[in-house]
Amino acid sequence: MHQQGALAYQQTANVVASSRERESALLMKAAAGLQKVKDEWPGSFDGLKPALTFNRKLWTILMASVMKDDNPLPSDVRQNVANIGMFILNQTREILLEPYKAPHMIDGLVQINRQLAAGLRGV
Numbered sequence: 001m002h003q004q005g006a007l008a009y010q011q012t013a014n015v016v017a018s019s020r021e022r023e024s025a026l027l028m029k030a031a032a033g034l035q036k037v038k039d040e041w042p043g044s045f046d047g048l049k050p051a052l053t054f055n056r057k058l059w060t061i062l063m064a065s066v067m068k069d070d071n072p073l074p075s076d077v078r079q080n081v082a083n084i085g086m087f088i089l090n091q092t093r094e095i096l097l098e099p100y101k102a103p104h105m106i107d108g109l110v111q112i113n114r115q116l117a118a119g120l121r122g123v
Helices: 002-039 045-066 075-097 099-121
Strands: none
Touching: 002 045, 002 099, 045 075, 045 099, 075 099
């Protein structure tokens, strides 16, 4: 019986670890796409909307995940992630409405993604 419990714990830990690693990798991918747009601006104007869309979709999924009743994170952490997500969505809307602001506003999005990714990796 004890062995089954240990196996179940290990399987659960592996799923949680792989979820965190996957989320971290996706956040880094989104950050890299946004950074590329900024680094190559204004020649990267055509890449702006796809990079912002990927990041917005990712954050929409993250926000939906933390707001689920069965999410194991403490409620204050869940609320913080949701608040950051709302900030991301608002910044994205601002950039889409006024793309000339993109180079200045992208830095914050990139930094948030990188910091959350590092936290998920335990760095």
